Amino acid sequence: MSQLVTLFRKDPLFPKYLHGTFSDKERALPVQSLNVNTEHEQVTFQIVPIEKIEKPVFLIKWARIMKLHNLTLLGFTLFAILIKNSVDGIAFDPALALLSAIGAFCLHIGVNLRNDYQDHINGLDRIHPQGGSQAIQKGWITAARVRTLSFVFLFIGIIFGLPSLFVYPELFILIGTLALLAIVGFSQYRMGMKYRLWSEVTIFLLLGPLLSVGYQYAIGCGFDLEVVLLGCTVGLLGAYFIHLKNFQAILVNSQAKFHNTISELGFEKSKTFLIAWWWLFFGFLNLYHYIYAATSWFWIIFLGSLGPTIYVFKGLNQLHSPLGSKVDMTVDKNKKIGIFVLALWTLEYLSYLIVIELSS
Amino acid sequence: MLYCLKCKALFIGNKSTKCVMEYKIYDSKDFPAYLPKLNQLYDDLFSGGKGFRAKMIRMMAENLRLDPKAELLLAQTIEFIHNASLLHDDLVDRSHLRRGKTTAWMKYTPEYAVLAGDYLLARVMVNLSSYGNIRLVQYTAEVISDLLEGEWLQDSLVGDMNVQLSQLDRVHNLKTASLFKWCLRAPFLAQERYEPGLHTVLEEMGTLLGQLFQRSDDLLDFNIRNYEGKAILGDLKSGYLNSFASYSTSHANKTDLRKCETLEDFSRVIGGQATFDQKLKEFDEMNLFLIQLYSHHMKTLETYLKPEEKALLKKLEPLTEILYWRKRPGS
Structure with a gap:
């Protein structure tokens, strides 16, 4: 028999159970929640001794907690900018490149952790039990520790970003814009960005042009239109992934009265919206390659992304209900298609790198 | 009883x-x-x-x-x-x-x-x-709308051999549990007792009763505790994967699953009789936890009841036995 505790949000013990600070030897796993994120919220916790909690091996556990798989787009952007500058023969400071990259990764991990913590406190992880890292819900780590870690990573991120700021003060403008967007995205609203209308614009800017242009400045290469276009393309893909996630959860979000672009559009119009968004990504991707890539790679990327584009179009059009395995499978396949296109693009940069190495 | x-x-x-x-x-x-x-x-x-x-x-x-x-x-x-x-x-x-x-x-x-x-x-x-009583009317209208939403959603799951248990629970919460919730909450609303905490706990209990009832009903399809002699494998034959089928067939070959005509076929598809028994044991254990949750909520409900109403708890307690274990009174 498990030990169960039910607490209301107004109960003084509620924050302690939610943060996991009520005991050193036990974890409180939320098993049932009602009226989430309202003053009448009631959560039933299952009290489990720490030694009885099943955890994956150390590395997998921490990779899940920090959501390392979410760093793919960031990693790609930084990698692409470094290769692009090498190919173009634009000199950059390797030390600053490394420090800024570490800073960007730490900031991203810090934001991921903060997001998980915030979702747990607001109850969103109880509405979307399959979302996020699930590390807090499964008792691998307490919410209080996730919050502390998020501050640590954000702090390290800032420290590693400082050298570039001192060398290139014009970065303050970009950092200021990023900070403003981050404040708007994470602090002003009780809900996370996934649960707001037009959040895709913020995500597009944060993962896209602001990041790419910011890194380009941070390594001392100044403004470059190619980097803007590269950032826009990656930003569109990042926002597409968020839309897919929201599309998968459209029923849950609508029932919980969470408003984002997808839930506002409804199921049918969202399918058209997703197809249009993918076409936009496809357009930017191929425009970038038409202008800046080697002709052979333009055709490889064009043909390599055209097939999946038709597949995206067909797969989404075949969906008739927001519930069931077909939605999950379609979303999963669409994510893999995005990753496939990104992998193709990575291969392109690697080929340029090989050419540089061979010619030198 | x-x-x-x-x-x-x-x-x-x-x-x-x-x-x-x-x-x-x-x-x-x-x-x-x-x-x-x-x-x-x-x-x-x-x-x-x-x-x-x-x-x-x-x-x-x-x-x-x-x-x-x-x-x-x-x-x-x-x-x-x-x-x-x-x-x-x-x-x-x-x-x-x-x-x-x-x-x-x-x-x-x-x-x-x-x-x-x-x-x-x-x-x-x-x-x-x-x-x-306008609140009662409004709540009843919400329940009817939930029922219809559930019906729409369930229809889209027919033929889906990969449906998840959590997705079925969502439908059952709308279709089955909403009526159980109504049975628990409506009498209080009719008495103009609107305490949010009371209705929250009744909502939780109704959800659990509905879920247990539905899962037990789904087990009948596999001739488990089928004391009334209902027809078996009806859901599966009509292309609908019910809660037990969804739980027990996550690794099964879906093409073979569609061809199941008898319980023996089904057991074979999921890996044999021993696997079937093991899955049933796990399924029952999972639902035992829901029964435990239900009993736990009774303690919260007690705090909202007047002294002369406490006898209600004794009547509510055995509902899980009747609905999930299909136990007859006195057995």
Whole structure:
């Protein structure tokens, strides 16, 4: 028999159970929640001794907690900018490149952790039990520790970003814009960005042009239109992934009265919206390659992304209900298609790198 | 709890409690005499069924000392909604039999079945609004809308051999649990008792009862605790993966699953009889946790009850035994 505790949000013990600070030897796993994120919220916790909690091996556990798989787009952007500058023969400071990259990764991990913590406190992880890292819900780590870690990573991120700021003060403008967007995205609203209308614009800017242009400045290469276009393309893909996630959860979000672009559009119009968004990504991707890539790679990327584009179009059009395995499978396949296109693009940069190495 | 020899059904209450069939839930005088076919259809529909939900209302009403008129109104309301949903459900599922008789859409026409269901729901609103409790009317309308949403969503899951248990739970919460929640909450609303905490805990308990009832009902399809001798593998043969099937077939070959004709076929597809038994054991253990949760919520409910109402807890406690384990009273 498990030990169960039910607490209301107004109960003084509620924050302690939610943060996991009520005991050193036990974890409180939320098993049932009602009226989430309202003053009448009631959560039933299952009290489990720490030694009885099943955890994956150390590395997998921490990779899940920090959501390392979410760093793919960031990693790609930084990698692409470094290769692009090498190919173009634009000199950059390797030390600053490394420090800024570490800073960007730490900031991203810090934001991921903060997001998980915030979702747990607001109850969103109880509405979307399959979302996020699930590390807090499964008792691998307490919410209080996730919050502390998020501050640590954000702090390290800032420290590693400082050298570039001192060398290139014009970065303050970009950092200021990023900070403003981050404040708007994470602090002003009780809900996370996934649960707001037009959040895709913020995500597009944060993962896209602001990041790419910011890194380009941070390594001392100044403004470059190619980097803007590269950032826009990656930003569109990042926002597409968020839309897919929201599309998968459209029923849950609508029932919980969470408003984002997808839930506002409804199921049918969202399918058209997703197809249009993918076409936009496809357009930017191929425009970038038409202008800046080697002709052979333009055709490889064009043909390599055209097939999946038709597949995206067909797969989404075949969906008739927001519930069931077909939605999950379609979303999963669409994510893999995005990753496939990104992998193709990575291969392109690697080929340029090989050419540089061979010619030198 | 007693067992009625007349209608062959369980009912909750003491020896002085009447069986639900003695409730005048359905009276042909309530419906227009100039619509003979409608009356005939309702005669068929209401003659049968265990009336479990009406019995729940009676149990709640007795212990909350609800005015007899309100009790009858609530019992009628829940049975009308439930039977309307059956009329629609049978048509959507293209079922041929209901309670051992030809379904309404088959015996009459699909149009008549739809209209008869709609008419019952309309009567619910007419009767309830005359009672004058707007919160009760609003809550009932929400339940009806949940039922219909559940019906829509369930239809989209037919043929989906990869559906997840959590997705089925979502449908069952709308379709099945909403009526159990209503049975627990409506008597309090009728007494104008609106404490949010009370309704939150009743909502939780109703959700659990609905989930347990549905999962137990789904087990009947695999001849588990099938004391009433219901037809087996009906869901699977009609292309619908129910909760136990979804739980036990996550690694099974879906093409083979579609071809299952007997329970032996099913066991073979999921890996043999030992795997079937193991899956059943796990499924029961998972639901035991829900039963434990239900008992846990009873403690919270107790804090909202007046001293003279505490006897209700003893009546609510065995519901999980009846609904999930299908235990007969006294067994």
